[in-house]
Each structure stands twice: as structure tokens, then as C-alpha cells.
Amino acid sequence: MSNKVIHAIYNDDDILMDAVKKTRAAHHHIEEVFTPFPVHGLDKAMGLAPTRLAICAFIYGCIGISFGTWMMNYIMIQDWPQDIGGKPSFSYIENMPAFVPIMFEETVFFAAHLMVITFYMRSRLWPFKEAENPDVRTTDDHFLMEVAVNDNEKELVSFFENTGAVEVKVIDKH
Numbered sequence: 001m002s003n004k005v006i007h008a009i010y011n012d013d014d015i016l017m018d019a020v021k022k023t024r025a026a027h028h029h030i031e032e033v034f035t036p037f038p039v040h041g042l043d044k045a046m047g048l049a050p051t052r053l054a055i056c057a058f059i060y061g062c063i064g065i066s067f068g069t070w071m072m073n074y075i076m077i078q079d080w081p082q083d084i085g086g087k088p089s090f091s092y093i094e095n096m097p098a099f100v101p102i103m104f105e106e107t108v109f110f111a112a113h114l115m116v117i118t119f120y121m122r123s124r125l126w127p128f129k130e131a132e133n134p135d136v137r138t139t140d141d142h143f144l145m146e147v148a149v150n151d152n153e154k155e156l157v158s159f160f161e162n163t164g165a166v167e168v169k170v171i172d173k174h
Contacts, residue, residue, distance in 0.1 A: 003148065003149075003172070003173050004148075004149040004153065004170055004171065004172055004173070005031060005146050005147060005148055005149060005170075005171050005173045006146070006147045006149055006153075006156050006157065006160060006168060006169070006170055006171070007134060007135065007144055007145075007146055007167075007168070007169045007170075007171055008144070008145045008147065008160040008163070008165040008167075008168050009135065009137070009138075009142050009143070009144050009165060009166055009167040009168070009169075010142065010143040010144075010145070010164060010165055010166060011141065011142055011143070011166050012143075012164075013035070013039045013143060015163075015164040016033070016035070016039065016042075016143040016145065017039065017041065017042065017045055018163065018164070019145060019160070019163035019164060019165065020033065020042065020045045020046055020145065021045055022163050023145070023147060023159075023160075023163070024045070024046070024047060026159065028147050028148075028156065028159075029147065029148045030046055030145060030146070030147055031146040031147060031148055032145075032146045033046065033143070033144070033145050033146070034133060034134065034135070034138040034143065034144040034146070035138065035143050035144075036138055036139055036140055036141060036142070036143070039143075053115065053118065053119070053122075056114070056115065056118050057111050057115055060110050060111040060114040060115060060118075061107045061108075061110065061111040063110050063114070064106045064107040064108070064109060064110025064111055065103050065106060065107045067106055067110065068099075068102055068103045068105070068106025068107065069092075069099075069103060071106070072092070072099045072102055072103075073092045076089055076095065076099075077089050077090075077091065077092050077095070134146065134171070142166075145160075145165075147160075149170065153170055157170065
């Protein structure tokens, strides 16, 4: 059984934002919105939950600073202590001011790289993945709102035509 969805195509982001607000006010379920560029406030207008990626970034930064601290302690204090400039390496705490730039770099390195991996996994983007873009115009200058149809196809088509859509299509989504 295939599900029907409506593709309402808009040519202006302000008209799209108004249409999203009207659609949510009319209690229609918006499946997805495809835009050629990020539209400020669209996530709030769609009613999406706030992202938790910032929490992941903080955790990844903590992992990075922990790994950097362990690495410097092991390499410079335990495994191969060196007397650099007349300053012997007796303990990590005595030499920590010299290690601050390395700790910072490890924090940024781990946070950045693990955030990219998390973003790709969360977005289900992996090499050789086929594009899920329903209309190629949404990569250039058009905006597409995909809305589920529940036995109210004609009502929804007229609703979206009244919201300023330049094109409204009913599609069987597999």
C-alpha cells in the first residue's frame, strides 16, 4: 500500500513560512520541508524539537580534553620524562601550564570530528546514498512542503493553492 502526500511548491521563503504556520494551525501533518538554503525560524514554525547536538559537542569536548590529558601525562611524564629547559617532569600538575594549548587542541579536534560523524549518522548521510530530494528545483530556487493526505485530497489541494503555492501535486510515496 502506498501513501499519498501533497507536494506544495513555493518560490519565496516568506510565503513558505506563512504556509507552514497556516498548515500547522489547520492541524495538517507536515512530513518534510525541502529548501535550497536554511530558512531561519522554519524549525520552530514546523514544531520540531530543539536539537541535542550541543550536548553531544560538550560530551565530545570532554572526551577530547580527557584523552589529551591522559596522552600528555603518559607520554611526557610516565613513559619518556624529559628535562626541557632545566624543568624536570616530576608530575603532570607542575607542567600543566605548558600542556594547556595541547588540551585545547584535543578538545576542538575531538568535538569537531565526532560532531561531523554524529551529524552524518543522525542525518543518515553516508557514501553512495541516493538523494531523497523529491524535486530538483528545491536545490536551486524553490521550496517544497510535503504533507500527508488522509482522505482529504481535494480539500488539501485547494488549501495549499490558497496559501500561495505555485504548484500543488499529489504524489504516491512508496
